[in-house]
Amino acid sequence: MGRNISQFRAITVGLLVVNGPVLALLLGPLWAFVAAIENGEIDRSYNWIGLVVFISGFVLAWLWWAVSVPRWRIWAYANVQDTKALKQRAIEVGL
Template sequence: MTARVTIDQAIQKARMTVHMPATCIMFAAWGQALILVPSGQLPQVFLFMSMAVAVSGWPLAWLYRAWMTPRWKLWAYAGAGNVQQMKDAAIVAKVIGPDGGFSEKSEICSKEMRAQILRLEGRA
């Protein structure tokens, strides 16, 4: 049996395990380029690699978020007393997107995990 989770606890965990790491990935990718490229002290190939990492920061952050969001949903919904309230609060807090939205469609998970999430949401 999973311990009950309050909405505030679930939202806080999403911010710490989904949003903050994704933001750090993006800013780290941009930051390394802002530090390395203007210095001009590196060989040309490293400057190009640095720029490639900077450009890939947003897609890498999106990939991380697409991977972690369904895992958070499964944890939060399994511990929620009222899944619909949890889901509504998560949408308002911008932890997850609305049903059928781009962010939901881009989530990376197995068919079994997707089925379990839909069952917990009452959409299966």
């Protein structure tokens, strides 16, 4: 690859590509479940399913993170010149 993007841009792409879906996978299913209860589509006696929904979302988010971080690292290391500084900054932001 070209090694032509800045460290800041690589980190920004990583945060959007990795953590954006993680947030959606954590909060999306739980939000949909709460909305279904509020709208009366699911009876309130099934509130316990919220725990299952949360755990499922957590597992999916963790799996996404576990797959996407190594892929992002490969891409970032191939496109940024100062890989040592990139690695340090990525650790600081949780990538």
